Amino acid sequence: MKMTSRKTTVFSCVALLLSVSLFSCNSSKKPKGKKAVLPAMEINTKKAIDWHKKTKASVTYKDGRDSVVAECTVKFRGGASSKYPKHSYAVKFAEKYSLCGLPATKSWILNANYIDKTFMRHKICYDLFRQMGDYNRASRCAYVHVLENNSPQGLYVLMQRLTRSVLNVDKLDEEAAVFKDPKVFFREMPAKDPADANFHEQTFPEFEKEDRSYMIDSIRDFIQNAPDDKFYSEVGELFDLRNVVDWHLLLLFTNNGDGVLKNFYLYRQDSETPFRIAVWDCDHSFGRDGDNEKNMLEHTIGERRNILFDRLLDNKSYIESLAGRWKQLRDSGVFSLENISGMMAENDKYIRLGLQENASLWPFDSEFYFDSADYDEECGLMTEFVRMNLRMLDERFGYSAK
Numbered sequence: 001m002k003m004t005s006r007k008t009t010v011f012s013c014v015a016l017l018l019s020v021s022l023f024s025c026n027s028s029k030k031p032k033g034k035k036a037v038l039p040a041m042e043i044n045t046k047k048a049i050d051w052h053k054k055t056k057a058s059v060t061y062k063d064g065r066d067s068v069v070a071e072c073t074v075k076f077r078g079g080a081s082s083k084y085p086k087h088s089y090a091v092k093f094a095e096k097y098s099l100c101g102l103p104a105t106k107s108w109i110l111n112a113n114y115i116d117k118t119f120m121r122h123k124i125c126y127d128l129f130r131q132m133g134d135y136n137r138a139s140r141c142a143y144v145h146v147l148e149n150n151s152p153q154g155l156y157v158l159m160q161r162l163t164r165s166v167l168n169v170d171k172l173d174e175e176a177a178v179f180k181d182p183k184v185f186f187r188e189m190p191a192k193d194p195a196d197a198n199f200h201e202q203t204f205p206e207f208e209k210e211d212r213s214y215m216i217d218s219i220r221d222f223i224q225n226a227p228d229d230k231f232y233s234e235v236g237e238l239f240d241l242r243n244v245v246d247w248h249l250l251l252l253f254t255n256n257g258d259g260v261l262k263n264f265y266l267y268r269q270d271s272e273t274p275f276r277i278a279v280w281d282c283d284h285s286f287g288r289d290g291d292n293e294k295n296m297l298e299h300t301i302g303e304r305r306n307i308l309f310d311r312l313l314d315n316k317s318y319i320e321s322l323a324g325r326w327k328q329l330r331d332s333g334v335f336s337l338e339n340i341s342g343m344m345a346e347n348d349k350y351i352r353l354g355l356q357e358n359a360s361l362w363p364f365d366s367e368f369y370f371d372s373a374d375y376d377e378e379c380g381l382m383t384e385f386v387r388m389n390l391r392m393l394d395e396r397f398g399y400s401a402k
Contacts, residue, residue: 036349037353038145038350038353039100040061040062041146041147042148042150043089043146044058044060045057045148049075049089050075050076051075051077051082054092055073057072057073058070059072059091061097070093070095071094072091072094073091074091080291081115084368085114086153088110089110090110091107092106092108093107093108099144100144100158102141103166105163107160109159109160110146110156110159111156113156113283115288115290115368116292117364117374118344118378119351120344121254121283122139122281122283123157125256125279126139128250129246131339132329136247137162137276138278139161139162141158141159141160142157143347143350143354144156154358154362162178162280163203164203169267169268169269170269171204173270175268176270177202177204177268178202178203178267179200179202179203180201180280181262181263181265182216183200184266200213215268216266219275222234222235222238223307232315235312237274238275239276240273240276244277245321246325249325250279252301253335255295255301256282256284256285257299258289259279259301260302260306263279263280263282264278265278286385287384291370292368294371294381296381296384296385297388322397323397326399327397327399330394335390340386341383344379344383351375
């Protein structure tokens, strides 16, 4: 596997991180002064929607100003979440459309967000990751009311699917690739399903046309077997360490233990750029585990389960990088109660427009929840979690506010 020629060692990581300017790029945030409107999307099909095969459909989208009527394909989506009564959808149009003011794309996810009563955990994690630096990619999201064949389905989170084009991957480059949930950072490789040849979930290029999973094997071999001098001098060639540090800190800040080994995209834009992480599926965060069990830091993420983090955390310079970046993100206000509270307030304006109907369709006290907390109580839990975790991580990284 060819290495990029750009020399960015772990020992220069601190300088790189502290030279990065922070900015907010939450494009899904609506202009101030505009009245909040909850757009509607109706999916119409002649056949029942399937979990595995795409069904031909048409979508009608309306937001009070713009409307779109277009043919598409649709299917239900989800792994563990498929057991819940409210289902998520994968929608693909023949051409790109801009919905809810988000960048135009063909592929969209309508996330039922059933297990997260706040409807915010995914969105806030994605928005935070992009705020941390323009080298970080994450899905842009908005809120919509969904109907299926004229039957209300409730409030959904409309999400960009992280396609090759969204990740800005060069389709002509022979060393570009996108993997969704590759088994790259496991200490022990999970058992392979003989029926699934695409073990590392390569999404670009199409696995059937060209298998680039050798890249994952090469990365694992480097992390596990490279001598220390080689590992620490070349890890910055293989990975964008700014991105890795930000991902590491986001997992710590949100306590997303489910994201340490899975729920991310690993991608390389071209042969001249290193591998980067794009975050995905973050309902395991901010005081709840992925199955909705309350977790107010009784259990933390176990970062050393990840073989890359484990090896980097044995290096003094990487530890200094984490602490320096934490200080920068705290001083800038990105990691702060004020920032999270502001995001929650902005999201709340749209969520409340569909909350009552959603709760009538999918009650907050169903058998799938660990408790009967309602939306407001759950938002309070998130706020208290942020207070607690800021104190804990400030202590870990030796940070004191100015």
